[in-house]
Amino acid sequence: MLMSQIRNEDGSITVAVREEGEPARAVRGARSVYDLALEAANAGRVLADVVLARGLGGVVDLQAADADGRFLPPITHPDPAHLHLTGTGLTHLGSAATRDAMHAAATADETAMTDSMKMFRMGLDGGKPKPGETGVQPEWFYKGNGLQLAAPGGDLVSPAFAQDGGEEPEMAGIYVIADSGQPFRLGFAVANEFSDHITERVNYLFLAHSKLRPASFGPEIRIGLAPQDVRGTSRILRDGTVLWEKPFLSGEANMSHSFANLEYHHFKYGLFRASGDIHVHMFGTATLSFGDGVRTQAGDVFEMEAAGFGLPLRNRLVIEAETGVSVGVL
Template sequence: MSILFECEYEGERYAGFTRPVPGQELALYKVSPGQVQAAIIAEGGARAAVRALTREIAPVTVDGAAELRTLPPLLPTGGDTALVSGFMRTHKSKYEDEPTEATEFVAPNWFFKGFGGWLRMPDQTLTVPAKAVALIEEPEVALVYVNDDEGTPHYAGYTFANDLCDIGLHRQNPGWNPYCKLCDTSITPWLFLDEPPRTVTGTTVIERGGVAAWQGTFDCGADALYFKVQDMADNLFEYPALRRPGLVNYVLLGADEASFHDGFRIADGDRIKIDVKSHDVTLANPVRFGGTPGTE
């Protein structure tokens, strides 16, 4: 699987195209803010952009264990020209019937999660309201799109996220769902340069006091969804608000049932570890009730 990531190294921004491995050499390519997004648009896709960037930029070689500050994939400087949003109730397991080719598309519910600058990286703290009713972790595929100067979205690739939210508040009143989503979202730095994955499987472990307090499996790939990914994306990008020039969109495809549905309740200080075994990716974050978002 081809990947792309961006990071800060010794105070400068770089792109890399293989995951760091301690003890192995890692090639980094110095880029300016927005350069990778521009290459994706100009070259007609992320794979072609990688080829162009590696031709044009001389690499810097570091050890895979070097101190790198990884960034959310393609996040613009400042993060205020990027949006995080997603779909609700997308899994087949939440419907009584099975979709067919003749099933008429009816758009699933959609929510706005926040600006791209609100995204948290692996190991960073996820801050939630001090009086959260009942949290739920949501392992999801996140599609990443970059808009050109005309506002046309260009698909760049996918990564994985934890759409942590207060499902208890939503259950009290579905109209409060916008409040329910005001919890930090974590995302992995690795952008996979392929079409949205058909199968994504893994295990979630919620640790309390350093030991596993709950464990379960998940599948958030396209084959597990009631809706076709392209239908959802096409409908979403009909809305001009998401087609602003230069905007980066992180679109979450939804999650299946998780710890809340098993009767477990996430507590202050718990650590949520999402192991996407199908893609060899781990996303782990501690949870804090109250406090200031964006601080450790």
């Protein structure tokens, strides 16, 4: 089941669901995906069952909603401060050549490995623990709260001080925290974990700065499990023409960590188990246009899609105007 949210003229939300290849229909009486998810989590029910119990109404034209710019992020919180954007890196295997090179370097001289390569190797060795065991913790980063969330079709705004604004095509896990403090995963969505790769390259300790950028995901959430092997395409369009395009892989068959291990190391912190909160956690990628020498510019459109995850995710790059920052004294 694919689930999305569409903004109506009166400010209300239509929750639409569909099976891949089928028309979308409105969920009767649903005010938001958030309300449906909390209802399911607090009742210990499957989200799809909650949807079917409410019943489906008329057909929803998703293509028209996309063309009109009426897609909302497929889940939102009434208070954006209670939606958390986070992620993990060095989680994907990448190409076979890259893996072989990393193994060879590690075998030849472990003292010569960078911290990134050491972290990658740790994931290969301990990122997929057996049931009941705890695996190695991954690289982790914070991107912001719901104020940093761009709607599908909306602008990704790069701050004036940024040195780069580059896409990262990823799978994101979508979670809601029940009143009991138990995290529940709704499903997965295609996400653009937008970052500043030049700042990160200056010094790896600048990673935290490079990740404090907007992100977007959707337009649809795939409710339930993700395939073991996810195959998608990431592209950049400039003036309506494809500037760069490349396939990307995700899913546990292409990762050095299991989703369960990444989820454990995120939600082990009580801070992230506050009842009613939403978490959008991005699981990493091995495909970047920046790695191919592409420099993005204002007006570029990022487009990414993956089979089985619904409509493509598109966002336009916008550069924020220069603004001064000062701190007053009380």
